Amino acid sequence: MRDLHEWKDESYRHKWWGWGPEGLEYDMHRRPDFWPWICKIAALPDDATPAYRISRDSIKLPARKSQPEFDDAVTALLGIDRVRHDDDDRIAHSFGRSYRDLVRLRAGLIDHPPDLILYPQSHDDVVAIVRLAGDHDVTLIPFGGGTNIVGCVEPSTADDRMVATLDMRLMNRLLALDKESMTADLEPGLFGPQLERLLNAQGCSLGHHPDSFQFSTLGGWLATRSAGTQSNVYGKIEDMVLGMRVVTPRGIIETKSLPAASNGPDLNRVIVGSEGIFGIITQATMRVHPVPEFEEYRLLLFPSFRDGFRALRECVVQGVMPSMARLSDEAETELIFAAKYPSSGVKRILNGPVKRLLRARGYSRPAALVVAFEGTRKTARQLRRAIRRILRKHRAFDLGTGAGEAWKESRYDVPFLRDYLMDYGFITDSFETSTVWSNMMPLYEAVTEVIRKTFEEVTGFPGYVGNHISHLYSTGACLYYSVGGRSREGSTPEEMIEQYTTIKHAATSEIMRNGGALSHHHAVGYEHQPWIEQELSATGIRSLTGFKLCLDPQRILNPGSLLPDSALGPGSLPD
Ligand SMILES: Cc1cc2nc3c(=O)[nH]c(=O)nc-3n(C[C@H](O)[C@H](O)[C@H](O)COP(=O)(O)OP(=O)(O)OC[C@H]3O[C@@H](n4cnc5c(N)ncnc54)[C@H](O)[C@@H]3O)c2cc1C
Structure with a gap:
C-alpha cells in the first residue's frame, strides 16, 4: 500500500469501487487508537471482519445503446482512441462519489451506465459533438472528475435515449495569463493539482481548494458552485469567475471578462451552478492572485463549540478573517484526536501534563479550531495578531503550528476513511448547509438531534454525528455534518441505500424547516431535487x-x- 501523503499520480482516475487510485487506501494500521474508538462509538465488535465488495470481473453491464451514425460521426471527429465504450470506462462514468454511488458500485448495481464516453480536446470538438448529439437525439453528460455527491453525472433512468458522457480531462490547458490584471484563461478539464501547478509556475494561484481538490476539475467546480477551504478570502468559485465560453445546443454563450459591469443580469451567475444542463463550459477566465509568500496553519482548542462560535463571529464582526477557519464541535474534535498518528505533535502535547491542565481549566470536552493565515509575511502576521487576540478572549488554547500542519497534511484523507468503513458495512456521508449567524446554533442543534435520532431508529445502532463551521461570511457561515455508523445487521446493499436515504431525507427536511440553504456547495443534482x-x-x-x-x-x-x-x-x- 502506498503512503497517502506521498502520493503523486497524474491519471486522476478513481479505483472502480471507491476514492483515489488503486492501491491507495486509508492507513488505519498507523493509528492504533482509532479503530477501538470507532468500534466503541458504533457498537461494533473489535474482531469484526470486513465484508468485501464483489469482484470487478463479476459485474455485468447492460448492453449499450448504439446509434451507428452517431458513433461513426464522433469517431470520425475524435478518432477511435477518444471514443470509448469498454466496460471500465462505462463503469468509471456511471456515478459520482456519494455514499449511494459507492454502495452501488461495490455491489455491481450499475443499471444505467453511459453508452459512450467521448474525450473532446478542444472547444471546436465540443461544438461539433453538441451539434451531432442534437441531430441524433443523443443525450450528453459533461463529466469533470466525477466527485460530486448529489447524482449529477448519473444517466437519468427516466430518459431512454442513448447517453454519451463527455469526459473533459483532455481540455487541460492554461490558455493565457494576464499578470497585470491577474486573470487566467483556463480550460475546464484541469484537475486541482494540475491547475495550481500551471499557475504556481508563473507565481500565481487560484486559491480554490475543496476537500476533493485532488480529483475534481475547474469545470466541475463552476458547474456546482463549489467552495474551497480558503473561501473566506478568495470567495466561492462564483466569486472568482470573470467570463466563460459555454457551448449550448442553440449556440455559444460568451461572457466578457470584466472587473465589474452593469450589462443586464449577470449571465456568469446563471451558468455557474447549472450542472451542465444549460451548456458545456469550454473556457473560463478566472481571477488569480500571487502565490502567498507566507502560510501558517494553527490548531486551537476552545472549552466548547459555543465559545469557538462566538470567537469566529467576533472575528467576522471586526473584519479580521483568517484565510481558513474550521471549527469542529465536540464530537468531531474527539474524532480528530482519535484519528491522529501516535507520533504526531498533537498527541504528544495532549497526553500528559497539558491534558491535566486543560481538564482543570474546563476543557474536558473541547472544540478544535483550525485556522490558516496567508498573504505577504507582513499582512499575514498582522492578521494573525489581531485574530489570536480575539480567540484568546474567548478562551482559545493554542496548540501551535505543528498541530495545524498535521491537520493540513491529512486534510484529504476523509474519503479514504469512508472506503475503509464501508468495508465494514458502515453508512457514512456528509450533509451541509449555510445559514445566518443568528440561526446558526438553533439549526446546528436541531439537525444534529434529528440525524442522531433517525440514524438509531433506522439502523438499530448509535450513529456518529460530528459537525464543523467553515466558510465564513459577514452574515453567516457553512455548517457541515459528518455522519457514520453501522447499517442494520445483515442489510443488503439496497437496504443500506434505503436506510441512508431515510437519514438524508430527515436531515435535509430539518435543514429546510430551520431556514438553512438546501446546499452550501454540494449542488442539487438528483439528491436535492425534492426540495428545489x-x-x-x-x-x-x-x-x-x-x-x-x-x-x-x-x-x-x-x-x-x-x-x-x-x-x-x-x-x-x-x-
Ligand atoms: C470527499 C469529497 C469532498 C468534497 N469536498 C468538497 C468541497 O470541499 N467543496 C465543494 O465545493 N465540493 C466538494 N465536494 C463535491 C465535489 O467535489 C464538487 O461538487 C466538485 O465541484 C465536482 O467537481 P468534478 O470535477 O468532480 O465534477 P463532476 O462531479 O464530474 O461534475 C459535477 C457537475 O458538473 C458538471 N460539469 C462538469 N464539467 C463541466 C463542464 N465543463 N461544463 C458544464 N458542466 C460541467 C457535470 O455535468 C455535473 O453536473 C466533495 C466531494 C467529495 C466526494
Whole structure:
C-alpha cells in the first residue's frame, strides 16, 4: 500500500469501487487508537471482519445503446482512441462519489451506465459533438472528475435515449495569463493539482481548494458552485469567475471578462451552478492572485463549540478573517484526536501534563479550531495578531503550528476513511448547509438531534454525528455534518441505500424547516431535487425551466440533474 501523503499520480482516475487510485487506501494500521474508538462509538465488535465488495470481473453491464451514425460521426471527429465504450470506462462514468454511488458500485448495481464516453480536446470538438448529439437525439453528460455527491453525472433512468458522457480531462490547458490584471484563461478539464501547478509556475494561484481538490476539475467546480477551504478570502468559485465560453445546443454563450459591469443580469451567475444542463463550459477566465509568500496553519482548542462560535463571529464582526477557519464541535474534535498518528505533535502535547491542565481549566470536552493565515509575511502576521487576540478572549488554547500542519497534511484523507468503513458495512456521508449567524446554533442543534435520532431508529445502532463551521461570511457561515455508523445487521446493499436515504431525507427536511440553504456547495443534482422548488419558489423554477428549454429544447444536456423532469415536461411553461 502506498503512503497517502506521498502520493503523486497524474491519471486522476478513481479505483472502480471507491476514492483515489488503486492501491491507495486509508492507513488505519498507523493509528492504533482509532479503530477501538470507532468500534466503541458504533457498537461494533473489535474482531469484526470486513465484508468485501464483489469482484470487478463479476459485474455485468447492460448492453449499450448504439446509434451507428452517431458513433461513426464522433469517431470520425475524435478518432477511435477518444471514443470509448469498454466496460471500465462505462463503469468509471456511471456515478459520482456519494455514499449511494459507492454502495452501488461495490455491489455491481450499475443499471444505467453511459453508452459512450467521448474525450473532446478542444472547444471546436465540443461544438461539433453538441451539434451531432442534437441531430441524433443523443443525450450528453459533461463529466469533470466525477466527485460530486448529489447524482449529477448519473444517466437519468427516466430518459431512454442513448447517453454519451463527455469526459473533459483532455481540455487541460492554461490558455493565457494576464499578470497585470491577474486573470487566467483556463480550460475546464484541469484537475486541482494540475491547475495550481500551471499557475504556481508563473507565481500565481487560484486559491480554490475543496476537500476533493485532488480529483475534481475547474469545470466541475463552476458547474456546482463549489467552495474551497480558503473561501473566506478568495470567495466561492462564483466569486472568482470573470467570463466563460459555454457551448449550448442553440449556440455559444460568451461572457466578457470584466472587473465589474452593469450589462443586464449577470449571465456568469446563471451558468455557474447549472450542472451542465444549460451548456458545456469550454473556457473560463478566472481571477488569480500571487502565490502567498507566507502560510501558517494553527490548531486551537476552545472549552466548547459555543465559545469557538462566538470567537469566529467576533472575528467576522471586526473584519479580521483568517484565510481558513474550521471549527469542529465536540464530537468531531474527539474524532480528530482519535484519528491522529501516535507520533504526531498533537498527541504528544495532549497526553500528559497539558491534558491535566486543560481538564482543570474546563476543557474536558473541547472544540478544535483550525485556522490558516496567508498573504505577504507582513499582512499575514498582522492578521494573525489581531485574530489570536480575539480567540484568546474567548478562551482559545493554542496548540501551535505543528498541530495545524498535521491537520493540513491529512486534510484529504476523509474519503479514504469512508472506503475503509464501508468495508465494514458502515453508512457514512456528509450533509451541509449555510445559514445566518443568528440561526446558526438553533439549526446546528436541531439537525444534529434529528440525524442522531433517525440514524438509531433506522439502523438499530448509535450513529456518529460530528459537525464543523467553515466558510465564513459577514452574515453567516457553512455548517457541515459528518455522519457514520453501522447499517442494520445483515442489510443488503439496497437496504443500506434505503436506510441512508431515510437519514438524508430527515436531515435535509430539518435543514429546510430551520431556514438553512438546501446546499452550501454540494449542488442539487438528483439528491436535492425534492426540495428545489421550496428553495427557489415555483416561479423561480419556471424561469430556470424557460432558460433551459430556450437553450436546449430537445433536453439533451444532462437530463435529470438540477431540474425535476416534471418541471421540463409538456405544459411546464405557460403558453
Ligand atoms: C470527499 C469529497 C469532498 C468534497 N469536498 C468538497 C468541497 O470541499 N467543496 C465543494 O465545493 N465540493 C466538494 N465536494 C463535491 C465535489 O467535489 C464538487 O461538487 C466538485 O465541484 C465536482 O467537481 P468534478 O470535477 O468532480 O465534477 P463532476 O462531479 O464530474 O461534475 C459535477 C457537475 O458538473 C458538471 N460539469 C462538469 N464539467 C463541466 C463542464 N465543463 N461544463 C458544464 N458542466 C460541467 C457535470 O455535468 C455535473 O453536473 C466533495 C466531494 C467529495 C466526494
